[in-house]
Amino acid sequence: MAEASQSETGFEVDGLSPSRVERPASADELSRVIADANSAGEAVIPWGGGTRMSLGNTPERYDVAVDLTGISGIVEYEPADLTVVVSGGTRIAELQAVLGESGQRLDFDPPEPAAATIGGSLASNAVGPVRSNVGGVRDLAIGLEVVEADGAVTKSGGRVVKNVQGFDLVRLHIGALGTLGIITEVAFKVSPIPADTQTVAGWFDGLDAARETAMRIFNWSFQPEALAVLVGARALAVVQTLAGPGDGESEAVVILARVSGGFSAVRRQVDELTSLFGADMADGFDVLGGQDAEAAWAGSLPDAQTPPALSARATLKPTDAFAYASRLIGASNAVGAFGATIHVGTGTVLADWPGGDPEELAKTAAAAAMAAREFRCEAVFERYPSELKSEIDVWGNPGPAIDIMRRMKEQFDPKRTLNPGRFVGRI
Amino acid sequence: MTMNAFERLLFRLRDVVGERYVVHRPDALIVYEYDGSVDKHLPRAVVVPGTTQELALCVALCHEVGIAVVPRGSGTGLSGGAVPTEGTVQIVTSRLRSIIEVDAENRIAIVEPGVINADLSIAVESLGLYYVPDPSSQRACSIGGNVAENAGGPHCLAYGVTTNHVTGMEVALADGSMVWLGGEAREAPGYDLRGVFIGSEGTLGIATKIAVRLMPLPEMIRTMVAVFGSMDQASKSVSDIIAGGVVPAALEMMDRVTIDAVEPTYHPNYPAEAQAVLIIEVDGLRESVEDQSAAIEQLCRDNGVASYESSDDSERRAELWAARKGAIGAFGNLKPNYYLVDGVVPRTKLQEVLAKVAEIGAEMDLMIANVFHAGDGNLHPCILFDERIPGETERVLDAGGQILKLCVDAGGALSGEHGIGLEKQAYMPLVFTDDDMRSMARLGPAFATDDGFNPSKVFPVGEGSEAETGYSKTRRAGTSDVV
Ligand SMILES: Cc1cc2nc3c(=O)[nH]c(=O)nc-3n(C[C@H](O)[C@H](O)[C@H](O)COP(=O)(O)OP(=O)(O)OC[C@H]3O[C@@H](n4cnc5c(N)ncnc54)[C@H](O)[C@@H]3O)c2cc1C
Numbered sequence: 001m002a003e004a005s006q007s008e009t010g011f012e013v014d015g016l017s018p019s020r021v022e023r024p025a026s027a028d029e030l031s032r033v034i035a036d037a038n039s040a041g042e043a044v045i046p047w048g049g050g051t052r053m054s055l056g057n058t059p060e061r062y063d064v065a066v067d068l069t070g071i072s073g074i075v076e077y078e079p080a081d082l083t084v085v086v087s088g089g090t091r092i093a094e095l096q097a098v099l100g101e102s103g104q105r106l107d108f109d110p111p112e113p114a115a116a117t118i119g120g121s122l123a124s125n126a127v128g129p130v131r132s133n134v135g136g137v138r139d140l141a142i143g144l145e146v147v148e149a150d151g152a153v154t155k156s157g158g159r160v161v162k163n164v165q166g167f168d169l170v171r172l173h174i175g176a177l178g179t180l181g182i183i184t185e186v187a188f189k190v191s192p193i194p195a196d197t198q199t200v201a202g203w204f205d206g207l208d209a210a211r212e213t214a215m216r217i218f219n220w221s222f223q224p225e226a227l228a229v230l231v232g233a234r235a236l237a238v239v240q241t242l243a244g245p246g247d248g249e250s251e252a253v254v255i256l257a258r259v260s261g262g263f264s265a266v267r268r269q270v271d272e273l274t275s276l277f278g279a280d281m282a283d284g285f286d287v288l289g290g291q292d293a294e295a296a297w298a299g300s301l302p303d304a305q306t307p308p309a310l311s312a313r314a315t316l317k318p319t320d321a322f323a324y325a326s327r328l329i330g331a332s333n334a335v336g337a338f339g340a341t342i343h344v345g346t347g348t349v350l351a352d353w354p355g356g357d358p359e360e361l362a363k364t365a366a367a368a369a370m371a372a373r374e375f376r377c378e379a380v381f382e383r384y385p386s387e388l389k390s391e392i393d394v395w396g397n398p399g400p401a402i403d404i405m406r407r408m409k410e411q412f413d414p415k416r417t418l419n420p421g422r423f424v425g426r427i
Numbered sequence: 428m429t430m431n432a433f434e435r436l437l438f439r440l441r442d443v444v445g446e447r448y449v450v451h452r453p454d455a456l457i458v459y460e461y462d463g464s465v466d467k468h469l470p471r472a473v474v475v476p477g478t479t480q481e482l483a484l485c486v487a488l489c490h491e492v493g494i495a496v497v498p499r500g501s502g503t504g505l506s507g508g509a510v511p512t513e514g515t516v517q518i519v520t521s522r523l524r525s526i527i528e529v530d531a532e533n534r535i536a537i538v539e540p541g542v543i544n545a546d547l548s549i550a551v552e553s554l555g556l557y558y559v560p561d562p563s564s565q566r567a568c569s570i571g572g573n574v575a576e577n578a579g580g581p582h583c584l585a586y587g588v589t590t591n592h593v594t595g596m597e598v599a600l601a602d603g604s605m606v607w608l609g610g611e612a613r614e615a616p617g618y619d620l621r622g623v624f625i626g627s628e629g630t631l632g633i634a635t636k637i638a639v640r641l642m643p644l645p646e647m648i649r650t651m652v653a654v655f656g657s658m659d660q661a662s663k664s665v666s667d668i669i670a671g672g673v674v675p676a677a678l679e680m681m682d683r684v685t686i687d688a689v690e691p692t693y694h695p696n697y698p699a700e701a702q703a704v705l706i707i708e709v710d711g712l713r714e715s716v717e718d719q720s721a722a723i724e725q726l727c728r729d730n731g732v733a734s735y736e737s738s739d740d741s742e743r744r745a746e747l748w749a750a751r752k753g754a755i756g757a758f759g760n761l762k763p764n765y766y767l768v769d770g771v772v773p774r775t776k777l778q779e780v781l782a783k784v785a786e787i788g789a790e791m792d793l794m795i796a797n798v799f800h801a802g803d804g805n806l807h808p809c810i811l812f813d814e815r816i817p818g819e820t821e822r823v824l825d826a827g828g829q830i831l832k833l834c835v836d837a838g839g840a841l842s843g844e845h846g847i848g849l850e851k852q853a854y855m856p857l858v859f860t861d862d863d864m865r866s867m868a869r870l871g872p873a874f875a876t877d878d879g880f881n882p883s884k885v886f887p888v889g890e891g892s893e894a895e896t897g898y899s900k901t902r903r904a905g906t907s908d909v910v
Contacts (some may be wrong), residue, residue, distance in 0.1 A: 080670035081773045081804075103672065125614070136614070138622065139591050152862045160771040162588065162803045163840035164577045164626050165847060165858055166885065167867040171590070171622025175614075192672030215532060221555075221643045222712050265714040315614045317533040346613045347533075380616050398617040400606045404873055405618050411869035424617040 011065035013045055013422075014058040014386050018065040025070040027145065027153050027184040034182065035151025037064050038417045045419055046178045048120025049091060051112045054307070054383045055124050056177055058390045060421030068119055071184055074098055076159070082190050083142070085159060088119025088183040104190045107225075108137045111301045119183035125175035127313075127348060129226040129258070129300055129341075136346065137174065140188050144170045146181030149413035159187045172408075179423045180412040194260035197225075198270050199293035202255045202277035202285035203239050207231060207329070210253040211322040213280045217257060218318055218344050222269060226258040226343075228300045231325055232332070233339035233354075238299050242286050252283070256296055300341045301350075308352035310361045311383040312368045320375040321347040327374070331367035358385035362392075369396060395424035433471070436492050436516075440474050443484045448475040448522075459517050462504040463564075465766055465820065466849045470497065470511035475519045479539065479599070479635035482518060486633060486879075487603025489516050495882045498629040500541060500572030503564040505767055506848030508575060508628045512883050518633060520571050526550055527636065534641040535594070535611050540571025540634045544578075547639070556641040559586045562844070563752060571634045577626030579844035581677040581751075582708070584802040586642065588844065590625040597636035598624060601879040611638045623870060628846050629881040631874040645710035648676075649720050650744040651737040653705040653727040654697050658682055658785075658797075661703035662778040664730045665801045668707075669774045673722050677708040678802030679751050682781075684811070685798045688757040689750040698734050705801070706751045708744075754798040755809065762794065762811035768827045769845040770834035774804040780837050784808050784830055791826050805843035806834065832857060847885045855887055 011018050024030040037044050043061035047053070048068050072089040079102040086095050092106075092113040099105050109128035110121050120126075127136060143157035146169075156169035173181055204210040207229075214229050230238055235254040255277075259269035270287055277285035288296055302308050316324055321342050328351050332338035340351035351368065353361060365381055372379040378396030398405065402425045409416070409427045421427075441449045450456060451472040461467045471494070476482040489496050499509040499519045511517050520541035528537040531554045538547060544565040548557040561580035562568055568578070574596060579588040586592075595609025609621030624631055655661040661680055668678065681689070681704045686697055697704060705727070709719040720737060727735060738744050750757075758765045772780045781797065784806070788795035799807035808830050810823045831841055835857045842851060855864060864886055871878065 078773065078775060080666065080775045082669060082674075083773070138619065139587060148866065152866070154860070154863045154866045156859075156863065156867065158771070158840040158858070160773055160804055160839050160843075162579060162583070162771055162800075162805050162843040164844055165841040165851075166855060166864065167870055168577070168590065168622055168626045169867060171619045174619065174622075176618055180618075191674070219532065219534070219643060221646045223643075261712075261715050262718040264718065265712045268712060268714045315612045317530070317535060317611055319533055320612075348613070376610070377612055378616050395616040398615070400604075401608060401617065401620055404606070404608075404620055404875075407875065408618055408869070408873040411873050412866075 011047060013053055013062060014389060016059055016062045018045065019063050021065045021067060023067045023070050027071060027147055030066065030068070030071065030147045030182065030184060031151040031153050033064070033066060034147055034149065034417070038149050038151065038415055041415060042417065043420050044417055046182045048089065048117030049112070049115040051116045051304070052120060052124040052126060052382070056419070056422035057394055057426055058421065059419065060426070066182070068182065069117060075185060079104060083159060083161060083187060084190055085185060085187045086118055087185055088117065090118050092116050092118060092121060099190055100193065103193050105193050106140060106188055106190050108140060112304045118186055122174045122183055122186060123176060123178045127343065127350070129228050129297060129343065138171055141170050141174060141186055142189055143187035144173055144183060145185035146173055146183050148181045149415065149417045153184070154181070157187065161189045177419055177423045179409060179419045179427055182418070196263045196266040197258060197260040198266055199256060199258045199288040199296060200270055200273040200277070200285065201238065201242060201288055201296055202282040203235065203243070204253045204255070204282050206251050207253050207322060207326050209280070210255055213276060213282070214255050214344050215318065216276065217273070223345070224257040224269070225260045226256070227345055228256045229342040229344060230254040230256065230300055231340040231342070232329065233337045234299055234341055238296050241292070241295060243284055256300060258293070258297070302352050306354065308383055309355045309385060310365055310381065311350065311352035312365065312379040313348065313350050313382050314372045314377050314379040315346060315348045316375050316377045318344055318347045320377070321349050324371055324375055325349050325351070327371035328368055331364055331371065352383070358388055361385050362388050372396070393424070393426065398424050432492060436488060436494065437472060439488050440472070440485055443488070444474055444476050444481050448477065449473070459499065459519070460511065462502045462507060462509040464505050464507040464510065464848065464850050465824070466507040466510045468511050468513070470517040471514055473517045473519060475522055477522045479523060479597070479605070482520070482523070482633060482635055483599040483603045483605050485518055486599050486601065490601045490603065490877065490879050495879050497881050498571070498575065498633045500569030500575070501543070501567050503568045504572060504576060504848065505769065505845040506842070506850040508846055508848040508881065508884065510849055515882070520569060523635070529554070531556065534643070535638060536641055537611070537636055537638050538570055540569060540637060542570050544568050544570055544573060551641055552644070555644050557644055558639055559583070559592055559642050560589045563755065570637055570639070574625050574634050574637055575627065575629045576844065576846045579800065579805065581679050581800060584678055584800065585674050585676045590622060592640050593621070593625060593637060594640060595621050595638045596624065596634040598632040599635050600632045600874060601876045605635060609638070626846070627870065628848060628885055630885060631870060631876055631880060633880070647713045647716045647739060648708060648710040648744065649716050649737055649739050650747045651707040651720060651723065651735065652747050653707065653732045654701045654734045655703045655705070656700045656731070656733050658703045658781055659778055660730045660732070661705055662781055662801070664705060664727050665777055666775055667726045667730065668723055669802065671722060671726060673719050675707050675719065675723065675802060676710045677706070679706040680704070680797065680799055680801035681751060681754060682797040684761070684794060684796035685754050688760050688796060689754050691760055692757045693750040693753055695750040700733055706747065751798065758796060758809060758811055762813055764812050764814045766810045766812065766823045766827055768806070768808045768810065768830045769842050770806050770831050770839060771843040772804045772806060772834050772837045772839035776837045776839070777801065777804060780806065780833055783833050787826055787829050791822060793823065793826050800843070803843065804839065828854065849884055852885055852887050
């Protein structure tokens with residue numbers, strides 16, 4: 001049976017603590033926990049690896065923390081089918097290790113894979129650089145099992161790579177922050193690990209120069225498996241490692257392109273990239289070996305050890321993503337070091353500000369939100385100074401579709417048991 | 428509602444779209460009573476709006492008087508999605524065919540729902556772009572219909588189906604209001620209502636504008652045709668290719684019956700011993716095309732391929748594809764009717780399930796042709812028959828049900844791309860519990876449809892009260908008090 005303990009620490013969300021923590025070991029146990037909480041009118045916050053708990057508005061209520069890491073493991077894996085079924089509490093690194101033994105991988109590499117769980121990463125719609133040109137994790141999940149607010153265990157989708165049977169609730173739950181159900185099992189399509197992978201880095205003076213080159217790569221007939229443009233502090237760190245300390249202007253912008261496939265195809269892509277960087281007069285470029293490549297890609301994500309005080313995520317048309325990023329640079333003068341990564345393929349811009357006076361950060365955030373709106377898009381503040389969080393909706397303004405979203409919540413969780421107040425529009 | 432009230436509705440609809448675009452004479456309605464499936468039913472009236480605003484107004488007018496609406500694109504659907512149910516008004520998108528915007532640099536297009544799938548790719552070809560999802564019906568089906576069914580196609584193996592290529596859509600809701608779900612950008616905060624709408628089979632609203640991603644045309648395309656002396660060898664080759672980590676752009680299979688059907692029309696001249704044909708395509712960089720095609724050829728040879736041809740020439744490639752693309756139409760060479768069963772199995776189970784499908788055909792004395800998206804395990808057994816023979820349609824549907832059970836028992840799915848509609852609603856409980864379906868049925872109230880779009884489809888009808896199941900179990904008439 002799930003063990004419950006009184007007043008545990010370590011499960012704080014925005015300064016609030018639960019009155020108890022539940023640790024179910026199966027979907028059935030979770031079902032009982034949730035059904036009980038639901039009938040008692042308690043509010044539940046599901047916990048995976050805890051790497052993205054800063055996401056969301058301040059909870060409206062918080063009674064029960066549910067630690068989902070006990071619902072873990074590979075349920076079914078058929079390498080020859082390129083599909084895997086995995087429990088929601090499984091750590092991403094653990095899944096990748098199992099797939100790796102068969103020469104396969106899930107094309108999903110968000111930060112902190114050793115801690116982050118599959119369920120939590122899906123619920124919070126985490127992103128990583130890989131396959132940012134093709135699609136996010138939404139496009140890899142083919143089936144889902146969730147525990148709903150009344151304790152019902154339901155599934156949607158299937159276990160085969162292609163299925164349209166009934167409505168696509170898989171996509172409904174991905175990115176829903178667990179407000180409609182708690183993800184307990186996921187079926188994914190996986191891919192073979194490519195024979196060869198190389199990263200080419202090019203650095204430029206200013207965003208405009210980099211933009212042109214990056215857009216040219218985006219429009220090539222072949223697509224790197226990851227294409228990121230690093231701005232501000234992120235770029236500087238990479239340039240200084242590659243070109244030596246003291247090098248690199250504060251205006252430096254880095255393009256990282258990772259290509260993969262068979263050896264001859266990779267060689268060709270590396271050649272194309274280096275000659276493009278040469279012709280476009282990058283300040284410098286380099287083909288990165290294993291460790292350097294890893295370090296550079298790690299530098300494209302926020303550092304897990306020293307999480308930023310403010311971070312904003314926005315997804316725009318690729319050209320708008322560059323324009324928005326340059327607005328962010330302008331808006332960041334007051335708070336110093338600022339870094340951003342543009343995933344060119346998806347148009348997602350991840351920007352963060354390491355620290356500073358909360359009031360100044362809030363002003364910067366407001367400027368970022370305004371900048372995003374110029375491009376008819378909303379910035380989501382994945383991190384925000386907690387003392388000021390209750391003053392804003394960190395998800396921005398979802399527009400008229402919010403009516404449908406509210407009714408959706410009402411349908412799935414009428415007593416508002418799951419994560420009340422944390423999602424868009426304080427759903 | 429009395430007949431008078433219905434006439435008042437027709438009057439108001441005519442006011443919106445013009446006299447000639449409201450069809451209600453029974454003889455004129457007949458063309459709208461069916462789609463590509465076996466079900467048929469006359470709509471009460473058909474409206475063909477000329478603008479998206481007109482369309483939304485028509486939806487609102489019907490909703491006001493409690494008449495449910497059935498959206499229709501090109502009517503090529505294979506699960507009865509566009510077939511009207513009792514008392515409904517059909518709204519057809521065939522006049523909404525403009526490509527509103529193409530943003531070549533960002534590789535995005537916005538189209539009206541009636542745009543024909545192939546027309547979009549043709550329109551952007553000169554920009555070096557194309558729209559990936561390519562149902563075999565692509566010269567006829569609409570992008571709105573593709574969205575509603577989450578359509579796939581031969582080239583969806585490597586690049587994904589409709590939901591992977593549509594970033595958002597403007598939708599007319601039951602009350603006639605219009606709202607964007609998603610947009611031109613790849614994601615938006617909040618629930619992924621875009622993802623939910625795609626594949627909802629016209630039950631939540633009508634897509635009035637659709638934003639899609641376009642892809643750069645590949646540098647090189649190579650088509651290969653591998654002919655085998657047995658189905659087993661061909662299925663094993665498919666499983667080996669996938670297991671070997673090569674995911675071609677397309678991997679299609681045709682069996683002996685299909686070969687017989689296409690031979691007189693397309694003259695592909697397959698060798699006499701041909702029992703199965705694989706049509707395989709790889710695309711991308713020249714180097715990866717060479718690598719992949721070499722690996723594929725080797726696997727086919729290991730499995731005893733009888734003949735093997737490959738071509739990079741666009742004209743020859745079109746010829747190699749012709750028999751596959753025209754296969755379903757060519758079944759008319761063998762029997763007047765076909766019933767296409769769309770099911771999915773894990774790719775490691777192809778051999779086993781295909782053999783059992785053949786057994787069902789033999790036991791029931793039915794001719795079954797297989798032409799399908801083998802690479803993703805998406806079977807399309809086509810049962811060929813003559814509907815004029817009394818009782819034949821029932822036997823065929825019965826065999827179809829048995830095939831679906833086979834797929835589900837093998838760990839597969841009820842549909843890979845054609846949807847549930849009327850055709851498969853009775854089979855939903857094979858895969859889903861009442862709880863699962865109750866959960867899906869919450870989308871209707873969330874979209875405030877009042878059961879006003881495509882009622883009584885997708886979920887099983889007939890048993891249990893609505894209160895128990897959460898979804899309508901009776902074929903709901905648009906009006907209950909028709910005089
Ligand atoms: C020979 C042949 C080959 C085929 N090959 C394939 C294939 O390879 N892959 C594949 O996936 N399918 C295939 N199909 C099936 C069919 O073509 C697809 O399902 C297609 O997406 C249907 O489009 P349509 O415009 O004809 O839609 P319709 O048949 O008119 O309607 C289909 C559904 O969409 C709804 N709908 C239509 N327009 C809208 C809208 N604007 N908003 C909301 N709902 C709407 C309807 O209510 C209905 O439920 C094939 C069919 C045929 C006849």
